[in-house]
Structure formats: C-alpha cells, structure tokens
Amino acid sequence: MATAAPDTTQRVPVGALLARLGQESNARLRRSLRPLDLRAQEFIALKQLELLGRCSQSELADAVGVDYSNLATLAGGLCDSGLIVRGRDGADRRRYVLELTAAGRRLVARADEAIAAGERELLGALEEGDREQLHALLQRVADGAELCPTASACTE
Amino acid sequence: MATAAPDTTQRVPVGALLARLGQESNARLRRSLRPLDLRAQEFIALKQLELLGRCSQSELADAVGVDYSNLATLAGGLCDSGLIVRGRDGADRRRYVLELTAAGRRLVARADEAIAAGERELLGALEEGDREQLHALLQRVADGAELCPTASACTE
DNA sequence: TATTGTTATACTCTATAACTATA
DNA sequence: TATAGTTATAGAGTATAACAATA
Numbered sequence: 619m620a621t622a623a624p625d626t627t628q629r630v631p632v633g634a635l636l637a638r639l640g641q642e643s644n645a646r647l648r649r650s651l652r653p654l655d656l657r658a659q660e661f662i663a664l665k666q667l668e669l670l671g672r673c674s675q676s677e678l679a680d681a682v683g684v685d686y687s688n689l690a691t692l693a694g695g696l697c698d699s700g701l702i703v704r705g706r707d708g709a710d711r712r713r714y715v716l717e718l719t720a721a722g723r724r725l726v727a728r729a730d731e732a733i734a735a736g737e738r739e740l741l742g743a744l745e746e747g748d749r750e751q752l753h754a755l756l757q758r759v760a761d762g763a764e765l766c767p768t769a770s771a772c773t774e
Numbered sequence: 775m776a777t778a779a780p781d782t783t784q785r786v787p788v789g790a791l792l793a794r795l796g797q798e799s800n801a802r803l804r805r806s807l808r809p810l811d812l813r814a815q816e817f818i819a820l821k822q823l824e825l826l827g828r829c830s831q832s833e834l835a836d837a838v839g840v841d842y843s844n845l846a847t848l849a850g851g852l853c854d855s856g857l858i859v860r861g862r863d864g865a866d867r868r869r870y871v872l873e874l875t876a877a878g879r880r881l882v883a884r885a886d887e888a889i890a891a892g893e894r895e896l897l898g899a900l901e902e903g904d905r906e907q908l909h910a911l912l913q914r915v916a917d918g919a920e921l922c923p924t925a926s927a928c929t930e
Numbered sequence: 931t932a933t934t935g936t937t938a939t940a941c942t943c944t945a946t947a948a949c950t951a952t953a
Numbered sequence: 954t955a956t957a958g959t960t961a962t963a964g965a966g967t968a969t970a971a972c973a974a975t976a
Contacts, residue, residue, distance in 0.1 A: 630825070632905065633799050633893035634818065635912040640796005641839055642921060643789050645967080648942085657942070662790065669786070676957065683797055685945065690959050712952045712957040737789035743918020744911065749788065752911045755904060756791040762899020765794060801944080804965085813965070832934065841968065846936055868934040868975045 639740075646736035654729055659684060661733075663692055664701060664726050667718050674713045683765065701725060795896075802892035810885055815840060817889075819848055820857060820882050823874050830869045839921065857881060 630638075647658045656664075659682075666682050667673070673681075679689040693716060696702045701722035707713040718726070741749055786794075803814045812820075815838075822838050823829070829837075835845040849872060852858045857878035863869040874882070897905055 630821075630913070630916075631889075631893060632897060632909045632912065633803065633889065634821065635909065635916060636792075636799040637796050637803060637814075637818070638839060638921060639912060639916060640792050640794070640799060641966090642919065643792040643796060644943095645839075647789065647793060648967085658793075659943070662793070665786075665790065674957080683794060684943090686958070687946080687960080688944075690957095694959090710953070710957085714958075733787075733789065737787060740919050741788060741915060743914050748911060748914075751907070752915070753788045753791065755900065755908045755911070756788065756795060757786075758899050758904075759897060759908070760786075760791060760795060763798065763896055765798060797943095800966095804944090815966070830934080840966085842935070843937080843969080844967075846934095850936090866934085866976070870935075 643737075643740065646740060647733055650733040650736050651729060654725065654732060656725070656729060659688075659692060660696060661726070661729050663689070663696065664718065664722055664729075667702065667716060668723065668726055672715055672717045674707070675716060676713075678716060696722070799893075799896060802896060803889055806889040806892050807885060810881065810888060812881070812885060815844075815848060816852060817882070817885050819845070820852065820874065820878055821885075823858065823872060824879065824882055828871055828873045830863070831872060832869075834872060852878070 644658055647661070651658060651661050663678060663682050663684070667678060670678070670681060675689055675693055676686055678693075679686045682689070684692065693702065693704065693714070697704050700719060703717050703719055704714045705717075707715050741752075744752065800814055803817070807814060807817050819834060819838050819840070822834060826834070826837060831845055831849055832842055834849075835842045838845070840848065849858065849860065849870070853860050856875060859873050859875055860870045861873075863871050897908075900908065
C-alpha cells in the first residue's frame with residue numbers, strides 16, 4: 619500500500635506543485651518570447667545549445683526533453699532562420715553537428731533579458747537565499763532523474 | 775539593464791529548471807493516469823475539486839490554471855462520465871456549482887496511488903528532509919504568485 | 931454594461947510509427 | 954542489425970474571439 623503520512627492527505631503533492639509551477643513558468647516564458655517571434659521550445663533548444671556548445675541532434679533532444687522526431691523539425695526551422703548551423707559529422711556521417719550562429723547567440727542574449735523580469739516576478743515570494751536553495755534542490759532533482767540540463771552534469 | 779551575477783551565466787536559470795521539471799512531472803502524470811483513462815488536466819481538476827469542495831467553474835479554472843473556455847469542455851466531459859455533478863447556483867443562476875460524486879472520489883483515490891510511485895522516483899535524489907524543504911519552497915512560490923493551489927490559501 | 935459560461939478555432943506541445951541513410 | 958535523422962500524423966494543452974444568458 620502507499621505510505622500515508624497523517625497530514626499529507628490535505629495538501630497538494632510535490633509532483634502536482636511542480637507540474638503547476640512548471641506550467642506557469644512555461645506560460646510566462648511563451649509570453650516573454652512572443653515579441654521575439656520565438657517559441658518556448660526553440661528558446662530552450664537554443665539556450666541548451668549555448669551551454670553544451672557543439673553537439674548532435676540526439677544529444678540536444680535528450681538534454682532538452684524533446685522527442686528526436688520533433689527536434690528534427692525544430693532544428694530544421696532554426697537552421698532556416700539562420701540561428702544555428704548544421705553540418706555532417708566527419709567521423710560518423712549519419713550525425714549532424716549543431717552549433718549556434720552569431721545571430722543565434724545575439725537572439726539568446728535578447729531573450730534572456732526578456733524572460734528575466736517574468737522569472738523575478740514568479741519567484742517574488744522568495745528571498746535571495748531561498749531562491750538559491752530552491753535552485754539547488756531543483757538542480758539535484760534534475761540531475762538525479764538524468765534530465766541532464768547542465769553541461770557539467772553531461773558526462774556521457 | 776539586467777542584473778548580471780558573475781557565475782549565473784553558465785547555469786540553467788530557475789525558471790528553465792521549473793519548466794523542465796514541470797514538463798517531466800506532467801509526462802509522468804500522464805503515463806500514470808493513462809491506464810485509468812484519465813487525462814492530466816482531468817485529474818488535476820478533480821483533485822483540486824476534492825480540496826476545494828463545492829465551487830464554480832471559474833473558481834476551479836483559476837485554481838487549476840486552465841482557461842475558462844477549456845474548463846467548460848473539461849467539466850462537461852467529467853459530468854458526462856459521472857465523476858462530477860453540475861447544478862446552477864440558486865443565488866446567481868449564471869454560475870454552475872461543481873461537486874465531486876462518489877465515483878469521482880473513488881477514482882481520485884485510485885489515481886493518487888497510481889501517481890505516487892512516479893513521484894517518488896522523480897524525487898529519488900532527495901532525502902526526506904530535502905523533499906519537505908522543496909515542498910515548502912514551491913508552496914510559497916505558488917501562494918506568492920496567487921496560483922492558489924491550496925484550499926487554505928484561497929481567501930477570496 | 932459586466933459577468934458566467936459556451937462554442938469554435940488556431941496554435942503549440944507530446945507521442946508514435948514508418949521510413950531513409952549510414953554504421 | 955543497429956543507430957541518426959526525417960516525415961507524417963494523432964492527441965493533448967494553450968490561447969483568443971465571438972456569442973448567449975443572467976446580473
């Protein structure tokens with residue numbers, strides 16, 4: 619049977635809180651990015667590519683939590699827009715090597731500014747120290763679940 | 775200009791972590807609920823209704839982060855399935871009053887068990903105490919942003 | 931006129947399967 | 954045969970506008 623702590627029944631479980639706050643976080647992201655004509659997934663992929671440097675489509679898909687199939691379309695669009703460049707890997711010609719262009723790098727910088735305000739607003743209830751603590755906890759969960767969102771944690 | 779802390783540039787911002795973990799949390803929720811033939815939004819709405827007790831569609835939509843227009847369709851489906859009942863408010867006949875049926879209550883209980891395993895797995899990297907701390911921090915953020923996920927915080 | 935709820939519609943995101951090309 | 958990528962498609966979630974009924 620499931621564990622049943624006495625006062626856990628009447629509160630929202632952590633998973634539900636995560637889901638709800640993630641939803642809100644995504645909504646704010648979308649609104650902030652709309653003026654830049656960027657979709658949330660596109661920004662996340664670009665941002666991750668900035669952190670990882672050169673990498674293949676499948677590595678990026680893993681890091682970002684998007685299906686390979688959907689990342690193919692996504693990367694194609696970003697390539698057409700001149701935000702990334704795709705070249706075949708010399709060693710294994712099946713693989714693409716993705717890299718941010720200068721234009722892509724500039725757009726990411728603009729997007730970072732655009733989303734910072736919304737993020738501060740969402741986390742307004744927390745003091746600086748609490749925000750750090752939240753960041754550390756979330757990072758540990760992400761690393762533990764192998765969601766691999768940081769370059770340093772990508773050891774493969 | 776935006777604030778620029780020295781070592782913040784090379785790590786994933788809190789908002790992005792929240793978005794990513796929320797995405798993962800939602801994905802696990804969906805997978806856990808599929809055998810019960812429940813969609814994530816449907817479960818979230820039912821669960822919230824359990825916490826709030828009787829409430830109107832607009833109150834539920836606010837609490838759950840779904841557009842009024844979409845909650846209309848959602849509530850209609852749940853009503854057809856016999857999981858909730860809808861009745862007009864006597865005082866204000868424009869408003870619906872939603873309430874969980876016995877069948878709805880049973881299904882929520884089954885769903886709670888189904889999703890508990892996935893949640894424990896996602897949070898596996900954290901000790902019990904850290905999990906509590908994460909819960910408290912997320913709850914404060916949710917309350918601060920008036921996402922109103924708890925009955926107690928709903929003061930309106 | 932303002933509010934509650936409904937319907938319709940477009941867009942974004944998620945997920946699966948079938949396919950091609952290279953290893 | 955196994956893997957990297959592509960294409961197509963279905964389903965779920967998000968967002969907006971137009972509308973009816975009631976206050």
